[in-house]
Amino acid sequence: MKHGLLIDMDGVIYSGETLIEGADKFIGNLLKNDIPFTFMTNNSQRTRLDAVRKLKLLGIEVTENHIYTSAMATGKFLGDQGAHTAYVLGEGGLLTSLHENGISLVNSDPEFVVLGEGRNFTLEMVQRAVDMILAGAKFITTNRDPSPKKPGWNNLGIAATTAMIEEATGRKAFVTGKPSPVMMRSARKYLGLETAETTVVGDTMETDIQGGVQMGYKTILVLSGIAKKEDLSQYAFKPDLIVSSVDQIETPLKWWS
Numbered sequence: 675m676k677h678g679l680l681i682d683m684d685g686v687i688y689s690g691e692t693l694i695e696g697a698d699k700f701i702g703n704l705l706k707n708d709i710p711f712t713f714m715t716n717n718s719q720r721t722r723l724d725a726v727r728k729l730k731l732l733g734i735e736v737t738e739n740h741i742y743t744s745a746m747a748t749g750k751f752l753g754d755q756g757a758h759t760a761y762v763l764g765e766g767g768l769l770t771s772l773h774e775n776g777i778s779l780v781n782s783d784p785e786f787v788v789l790g791e792g793r794n795f796t797l798e799m800v801q802r803a804v805d806m807i808l809a810g811a812k813f814i815t816t817n818r819d820p821s822p823k824k825p826g827w828n829n830l831g832i833a834a835t836t837a838m839i840e841e842a843t844g845r846k847a848f849v850t851g852k853p854s855p856v857m858m859r860s861a862r863k864y865l866g867l868e869t870a871e872t873t874v875v876g877d878t879m880e881t882d883i884q885g886g887v888q889m890g891y892k893t894i895l896v897l898s899g900i901a902k903k904e905d906l907s908q909y910a911f912k913p914d915l916i917v918s919s920v921d922q923i924e925t926p927l928k929w930w931s
């Protein structure tokens with residue numbers, strides 16, 4: 675049986691602009707041994723090329739084929755749902771993916787309002803989105819990653835914006851990014867793997883690990899990012915393996931036989 679990996683990036687491969695020690699060696703090893711993998715990121719703002727360039731600056735050389743984003747999962751989902759039009763609060767990667775899946779971006783009367791990460795939309799645009807949802811448009815958010823709640827970070831992130839629109843409309847957003855099965859499943863299919871062949875590597879219990887556990891994938895938590903060892907007992911689910919960083923992951927994994 676073949677085996678492959680869905681690998682989160684932030685907190686796993688890099689932290690901000692800094693490479694996590696050993697991550698380049700880990701990815702180099704996967705490439706050398708022809709182990710299928712894709713990076714799986716909830717960030718819908720960046721295009722695949724943006725992600726490839728960022729990795730290259732950190733010394734990791736991969737192609738766009740190695741990148742799977744929540745923007746891609748969202749575009750594919752809307753295409754599969756037969757959607758035609760969307761009003762988008764978001765940037766780069768999300769706009770590209772919706773185009774690629776045949777969704778027209780409109781400024782009035784959309785079927786869907788789609789929210790992604792961004793710094794360029796205004797409260798006026800948020801108000802317009804709220805009015806569209808109240809008039810019947812469906813509300814999708816690419817993810818609900820929590821704010822880091824630290825000074826100097828992106829604390830007005832997507833969870834905060836999603837909550838603002840939910841409060842103003844009384845409608846809950848449908849989430850397409852991790853831990854949603856929409857993305858967890860489409861990323862696996864993108865790699866051509868079966869459930870039993872899939873392992874998720876991530877630093878966040880609420881997204882990577884919960885998503886993987888719910889899908890029946892194997893899961894590896896790295897402690898180089900958000901999750902702290904002392905907090906793990908509060909979760910009703912646990913990863914199959916916990917390591918300090920990807921540097922400690924040895925392939926073939928023990929369940930690859």
Ligand SMILES: [Mg+2]
Nearest residue numbers: 682684685877
């Ligand atoms: Mg992460």
